[in-house]
Amino acid sequence: MVSIKDVARVAGVSDKTVSRVVNREPNVTPDTIERVQLAIADLGYIPNLAARSIRSSRTNIIGIITDFISTTPYSGDIVRGVQDWAVAHGRTVLLANTGGDAEREGDVWRTFKAHRIDGVLYVAMYHRVVMPTAGEVKIPAVLVNSHPEDGLAYPSIEPDDYGGSYDLTRHLIALGHRRIGYIRLNPLLLGANQRLEAFLAAAKAGGLSDSDLIIRLGMEGPIGHETNYVYREALDVLSLPDRPTALVCGNDEMALQAYLAALSLGLRIPDDVTIVGFDDFRTVSLGLKPELTTVALPYYDLGWQGADMLDKLVQGKGSESERRVLNCAVVPRGSSADRSSILEHSNLG
Amino acid sequence: MVSIKDVARVAGVSDKTVSRVVNREPNVTPDTIERVQLAIADLGYIPNLAARSIRSSRTNIIGIITDFISTTPYSGDIVRGVQDWAVAHGRTVLLANTGGDAEREGDVWRTFKAHRIDGVLYVAMYHRVVMPTAGEVKIPAVLVNSHPEDGLAYPSIEPDDYGGSYDLTRHLIALGHRRIGYIRLNPLLLGANQRLEAFLAAAKAGGLSDSDLIIRLGMEGPIGHETNYVYREALDVLSLPDRPTALVCGNDEMALQAYLAALSLGLRIPDDVTIVGFDDFRTVSLGLKPELTTVALPYYDLGWQGADMLDKLVQGKGSESERRVLNCAVVPRGSSADRSSILEHSNLG
């Protein structure tokens, strides 16, 4: 490997001068700079960051610890957000996945520490309460898409499931729906309760009473291995004599099931029933026809802003108790098209 | 940061002795070992890998370069396969995403070189021909889920799209289908042509003639921004007077569209029409009811085995021209259930 000394020799200067040029330090003659840069290009010199870091005790590496990669594919956008932040700020990203195994997670923290990385983004692939098992290892860390268990002092950044669900429900009420079904997500998910509570609150605020709402449990059991009732429940709810005009699903994958159930009953969407989801999981939300009205989770921004929070923390400007919450926007699409206009439309036909 | 010298002082030995204990070198008294380990535990000492690597010129870090993370979510399993391999072999993973930008990719290679990583896994998120822009940077690399452009000497590991498609088609023919529709993937995808060719070859080998096959283009345009005709084409094909009894879709997301089209026409799956996909993109393939018969892409193994190939290459045992191809297995599910048994079944009713 070509080192700073080789460059120095070729350029006819000292190694420190090369270092100055590489690091754009002031007080170097333009002429010298040019000679050095020529030598660098000539030799294909690339600085050794490991060597640099043992002197400066900062590596400019941030680590990502993820739990379950496979379960919710699009949450990989969190990682993408982190990476883009890293590129924009001259950092590199070290990645590790625990698969939910605490022992392996302990190893990951130690390995990261061994690499002397600047900080850790502890990323949950679905919104939940977490308890990092960092053990004795002290590295600045920010929890992303997750929330620290009581007593743990980590800053965190999370999506506003409650707000998104509230807005989505208001959207339905504004469209005139007065009888609404709701198929619940796995209750073990943090977002599940927030979404349901917001739905109930918005329904109440919109003048609907409990008897206007039909609430069903869509799945239960350990996360990633749940028993799924969604299709059956959707069939059931949509077969009721006083079936709801709108069906809210805990997430987009559940909405897919509801679509299939509705179609197999011969119902048209949105003419006969409006269906909405949550997550804006595009493979589903854009794959369904008509496209699915849903709520976009700000995965990418969770990653980007999480990295930003971590950076502040590393620089000593952050707070251990910061809790940032990101907006979840309703994305209106065809599955909740305005039925009054549809009515007009069919009146024309 | 606590260093090897701190441990040495506390344990009352020289720093070299600590180094010996840490690296499990022979010729240290059990007693000394214990004293050192005690001091290590006491101080929470964790070796600095950066310092180690500047001496040994191997970092035990491998890099992953990905292109488009978002387009095909489950290909993140490739990364998971790499990570699991890394954990099992004491390596750490640096991650970078190019977003398909050549300039950014150049930076990534340089950054990786600066970290003196041992090797690179160049991972395409969909199966395609690639041309890594490593520039002057020489790092051992293996192409994963991709294929080098002519003239580029990289080993590669890829899925056997052809074999998977061939087997899938034979599966349909074995079930008695004699009139089969096919909706094509974006022709720009490497897998697209392989899948279509295998379909045609298997159909021919199964005694079907061209007139038994109905081939449609499902989408076209730049990858990630294609114009999508799948739903329309599926509606059209399934409305033909002599509609096919089976419809093969280029991938599972297209199969989703075909399901929706079939259901909206009042057709039942698989009773009236069999639909199959490709990829085993579980959100779709297991989300559809009945579940989707498809072909599993060996994403995880591509990652794991790709890492293994890279390791051999780094150790000088690999070949620049190795091309490994992984089997793609048919996953039979409800969407292609045997219709003869279904017939019997309905005869009972």
Add this chain to the structure above:
DNA sequence: TTGTAGGCGTTATCAG
């Protein structure tokens, strides 16, 4: 079995 000297590639300090 253990310790010392020196060097890996880089940057900090300070002198010139």
Add this chain to the structure above:
DNA sequence: CTGATAACGCCTACAA
């Protein structure tokens, strides 16, 4: 503006 010199944390080589 430039260059010695030392130091970072660790490991290799050799000596004790």
